[in-house]
Amino acid sequence: MIPLHVCLLALACGVQAAGRPSAFRDEPRDDLYAIPDGLLIGAGISACQSEGAWNHTDKAESLMDHMTHFEGQTMFPDTIDVAADHFNKWEEDLRMAKDLKFTSHRFSISWSRVLPTGDPKNPSKEGVDFYDKYINKLLELKIEPMVTMLHFDQPYELETGTKGWHHSEIIAKFVEYADFLFSKFGNRVKYWNTINEPNMYCNYFPMMMSMMGIPQEKGSNVYQCLHHMILAQAQVYKIYENKYKKEQNGQVGASVLLWPGVPATTNIEDVMAADQFHQLLAGTFLHPVIFGDYSPTTKYLVDARTAELGLDKSRLPEFTSAEKDMLKGGVADFIAINVYSKFDVSYVGAGGNNSKPSLLGPIAADIPNVALEGKLFDAGDESLMHDALIWLWNTYHKPIVISENGYGDQQGAGIQDTARAAYHSANMRSLLKTMKRFNIKVLAYYVWSLLDLFEFQAGYLQRPFGVIHVDYQNGSLNRTFKDSSKFFIALGETKKVPLVPSSMAPNLGPGICVIGLAWLASQFAIV
Numbered sequence: 001m002i003p004l005h006v007c008l009l010a011l012a013c014g015v016q017a018a019g020r021p022s023a024f025r026d027e028p029r030d031d032l033y034a035i036p037d038g039l040l041i042g043a044g045i046s047a048c049q050s051e052g053a054w055n056h057t058d059k060a061e062s063l064m065d066h067m068t069h070f071e072g073q074t075m076f077p078d079t080i081d082v083a084a085d086h087f088n089k090w091e092e093d094l095r096m097a098k099d100l101k102f103t104s105h106r107f108s109i110s111w112s113r114v115l116p117t118g119d120p121k122n123p124s125k126e127g128v129d130f131y132d133k134y135i136n137k138l139l140e141l142k143i144e145p146m147v148t149m150l151h152f153d154q155p156y157e158l159e160t161g162t163k164g165w166h167h168s169e170i171i172a173k174f175v176e177y178a179d180f181l182f183s184k185f186g187n188r189v190k191y192w193n194t195i196n197e198p199n200m201y202c203n204y205f206p207m208m209m210s211m212m213g214i215p216q217e218k219g220s221n222v223y224q225c226l227h228h229m230i231l232a233q234a235q236v237y238k239i240y241e242n243k244y245k246k247e248q249n250g251q252v253g254a255s256v257l258l259w260p261g262v263p264a265t266t267n268i269e270d271v272m273a274a275d276q277f278h279q280l281l282a283g284t285f286l287h288p289v290i291f292g293d294y295s296p297t298t299k300y301l302v303d304a305r306t307a308e309l310g311l312d313k314s315r316l317p318e319f320t321s322a323e324k325d326m327l328k329g330g331v332a333d334f335i336a337i338n339v340y341s342k343f344d345v346s347y348v349g350a351g352g353n354n355s356k357p358s359l360l361g362p363i364a365a366d367i368p369n370v371a372l373e374g375k376l377f378d379a380g381d382e383s384l385m386h387d388a389l390i391w392l393w394n395t396y397h398k399p400i401v402i403s404e405n406g407y408g409d410q411q412g413a414g415i416q417d418t419a420r421a422a423y424h425s426a427n428m429r430s431l432l433k434t435m436k437r438f439n440i441k442v443l444a445y446y447v448w449s450l451l452d453l454f455e456f457q458a459g460y461l462q463r464p465f466g467v468i469h470v471d472y473q474n475g476s477l478n479r480t481f482k483d484s485s486k487f488f489i490a491l492g493e494t495k496k497v498p499l500v501p502s503s504m505a506p507n508l509g510p511g512i513c514v515i516g517l518a519w520l521a522s523q524f525a526i527v
Helices: 004-011 063-069 086-099 125-140 156-162 169-185 198-211 222-248 268-291 296-308 321-327 358-366 383-396 418-438 485-494 517-521
Strands: 040-044 104-108 144-150 191-195 251-257 261-263 335-338 343-347 370-374 400-405 442-448 468-470 479-481
Touching: 040 144, 040 485, 063 156, 063 198, 086 125, 086 479, 104 442, 125 144, 125 169, 144 169, 144 400, 156 169, 169 191, 169 222, 191 222, 191 400, 198 222, 198 251, 198 268, 198 358, 222 251, 222 268, 222 321, 222 358, 251 268, 261 268, 268 296, 268 335, 268 343, 268 358, 268 370, 268 383, 296 358, 335 383, 383 400, 383 418, 400 418, 418 442, 418 485
Parallel strands: 040 104, 040 442, 104 144, 144 191, 191 251, 251 335, 261 343, 335 400, 400 442
Antiparallel strands: 343 370, 468 479
16 A cells, blocks of 8 residues: 555656656747856866876875775776876866856865865865865856865775764764865855765765775665765755855755656556655755755655664664754755756566666665666756756755766767767757746756766776867877867857757667767757
8 A cells, every 4th residue: 555645745746747848838949948147057077087196295095096996896997096187187178168168167176185184274285275276267267166075085094084974973074174165265166065966975885885895884874874964964054154155155055866757657656656766866865955854755665674674773864853953944055966867667566577777776675666767878858857857846946056967978989979969959958948938947057077087987988978088098188179069169159059950869868869070060050
């Protein structure tokens, strides 16, 4: 029997199954795909995937440094010792971002580079100077910074010393770090994102660390990790509100990885399954951050699985009265989502085929009646962005940042990346149609990624996302604009999203249109 509260919550998501993009009413064609005033367009990178210089002067070894160095590990094909050498080539890279007509740039600050010991009383002068110059150059180029505080690269000694995010001790360290960043850079940074993809990190990274012999808290689970990240988010938000907001007038957001889950049919069971998927994947973090506690759906699912395991205590921690008071009213000014693809979601009964990607990690066991069909990456039909925005806005009604949206070239196209232009054309046009039709507030859209980067298990060559090619093959690391750069330049010059028509990218989702490279070199059609 399906609990009533789960059915009611699921019904709230039903708009997704009915409100498909084909139902859009036409708007005046001149402004349907025009970039609204104030919408930031840019591309992103992270410190650990781009900078290199892993032990330059007093920089500490980060968690990602340690994992790629771990003797005998087979998970990562390369190290990040040099990466794209962004630490030394950053000025060239930012000038190229300006050439692409981007108005914003998302990047992360390396905790290990600015606070090698984790102690704000003992910062690295060189590390702080690096980001000082970096931010100043962005502002000189009239590019708005969007700064992520933590993108998988906390100092390794701090990780082991505090037992990481499975233990509450790291919260105070992260809050000290955030306070330090606000004090040093907050007068020039208006948009802050605390932790990149906490749901991805807590689902996936502890498993990888355990495989590499990095100690994990006994009896720990994904929900303890997320719980501590939620409390860190809350404390950082409150510090900014109470100490910096009046003078700096910036915003502090919260980030999740989101695969929109669309009910396979309008049957209530499939609608419920889609809601369960959303709530466990993204809502476990977002619901407390926006509404002050875990959703009834999350509590029901985790507790049901806890009972099956015969455990006396729920795996989902409870917030204390003081913590609920801190969370009251919400602790995020905007929600940032990293979105690449989507799933069709079906309800399956006991013993049915409830297939799910391994990337979902431990939460997959807590949604046993959910089956997913789709690709982890590279869905480029218009429904992707539409479905992501509709669910997020209807559920949380907070301003949205598309912090990552990108096409990973697994076809070996290299510089001739017509499919990337098609992917972003479809997603950005859908973004504008959806936000205009439903009056959804979107602050920014960031391409992932500015450069070809280290992509974890895919290394440097298997799935490059960059708009700018980096020559890893020959080791020169020279930068070259890819063909898709013409799309972004046209977008910046016309302030409208170009249509990339025709069909030469079957590896993308249905409905993607692309024609030959010669067309890309010509003037884009705005329709």
